[in-house]
Amino acid sequence: MPMFPARFGTLLATGLLLGAPALAQSGTPLGLVPLPREVHTSAGTYALPQKISVYATGPAAQNVAELLKGFLAPLGKTVALTTNRQAAQIRLLTAAPGAPGGPEGYQLVVDKSGVSITAAGGAGLFYGIQTLLQLLPPKATAAARVPYVRIADEPAFGWRGGMLDVCRHFFPVPFVKKYIDFLAAYKFNTFHWHLTDDQGWRIEIKKYPKLTQISAFRKETLIGAQQMFKTPADFKYDGTPYGGFYTQDQIREVVAYARERYVTVVPEIEMPGHSVAILAAYPELACKPGPYETWTMWGVIDDIVCPTEPTFRFFEDVLAEVCALFPGPYVHIGGDEAPKTRWKESAAVQEIMKKEGYTDVEKVQGWFNRRIEAFLTGKGKKMIGWDEILEGGIDDKATVMSWRGEKGGIEAARHGNDVVMTPTTYLYLDYGQNPQPNSPDEPLMIGGYLPLEKVYSYNPLPKELTPAQQKHILGIQANLWTEYITTPQKVEYMLFPRLLAVAEVAWTPAAQKNYAAFLPRLGQQFARLDAKAINYRVPEPVGLDSLSVxxxxxxxxxxxxxxxxxxxxxxxxxxxxxxxxxxxxxxxxxxxxxxxxxxxxxxxxxxxxxxxxxxxxxx
The missing domain is CATH 2.60.40 (Immunoglobulin-like)
Known part of the structure; x- marks a missing residue:
């Protein structure tokens, strides 16, 4: 069904459908990422003046107009809001109820009268201005000309996420906001904030002050690539205490910043595994006596919290404060990589198994998860966890994040659970970008090989699922774990340009994707990344391979x-x-x-x- 209303009239011949690059008047591709659903260009450009009037009425349009003011300032433009629609150069308009495109869709028209963006709500208007910004020069110029264009657009998936792990290495609030800016600029709508792990607890909890006094810090950090070490003698440490955390005021600040940009923040509070930092502060929650310390290595440790009543009280208290801080619908409980070594040795766990009639200790984690889910439901939240939560049994209300390939996501969708696809082989952006493992030409990283083309090739809808089951696939998420990512500059190096490929996988229907057509559009984004001083990885030359010779x-x-x-x-x-x-x-x-x-x-x-x-x- 066409998204342009009949009033648009006959569309001009030049244009874009199903992935062919739209051309501006000069013949240069528009360079839009992610690729919109429908783009039609025509001869002519509109010159935005130095002083721009923006028509915006209502809270959502006015919020977007204020953001636009900030976005245009680096281009040498000043913005003033007006209630005079005819006098405005940019018009933010509310679509009629039931208009095509949904809450995140938009229509953008540039013609001799100026720029009009029409959407059902703030998110659509915001995505419309992100497209408009990509039609403008990346830097301030005397004449900022926008090509005549008509765009109708909406996302393929409702969950378009990016995760940042701040536990292995900590990143300050200004950079967390910048990370959200990265996501928002390319029409992502979910920021998954991984806040707790063995190597550090990063969120202030008023009822448990030792979490930020003790659990937020480790005494030192491993030097080098742990996966390369063969003997205990290989393990060396820097001897430098490391840590940090976010106050609740800082959490509120980040959540508000994201909300203004139509990004929902999903907090992750790991349980029951990846929890030895908790035990460093509260060893009474362990299955065996401590002492414990915040971990200085990477990977998986056998020491995890014991599923006893004090542990449930602890997590319920923590989650009560977390739920109050994060207004979004989801709370992530982790649930991955929880060894049962200590549980098998625990008399308390054996008593739980006897009482519940379990013969498999893995079922205890399912029992644990369901109790946590019931608490979250009482707080009006939905539980989401990594695909290991399937192993102990879940009901059909929990959402599964499928990371160990697609198997868990397929099983969950068949069971009736909603799914976010995030397989390591396509969407773990901490994986390397060089086919040579441990290349001296790359910074230290965890390993693996995930080139740009493979990221772009991903289709989140498994063929094994029926169309009805595919409706449970909410979308995709790119993850960035930070064992070896120590600075904001390295985060940027690992994200870009692959994050742009993820954006197109999440936004653009698979039938419209075309890698060859994506590359020239990607090429035009580098000047925009330069203008924002983003430390992207410069791609190698193409063509020096055995297939091209x-x-x-x-x-x-x-x-x-x-x-x-x-x-x-x-x-x-x-x-x-x-x-x-x-x-x-x-x-x-x-x-x-x-x-x-x-x-x-x-x-x-x-x-x-x-x-x-x-x-x-x-x-």
Missing amino acids: VRQDGKAVFTLRSLVPGAQIHYTLDGHLPDETTDRYTKPLAVPQGRRLLVRAVTIAPNGRKSPPTELLVR
């Missing part, structure tokens, strides 16, 4: 290109690392066959930053 006349011929507009490619044929001083690529590269030759190439972006090298051994 053309062999002719005894030579291997490579045709290279950069994904970054205006970048240069430099290369070497002797295995040395290329830089600005080595040969510059200007035409297809022909190298002799018959002897071993290591070809290496890098992209040097217009801002001077370099990609990691790509290489191929030619024989």
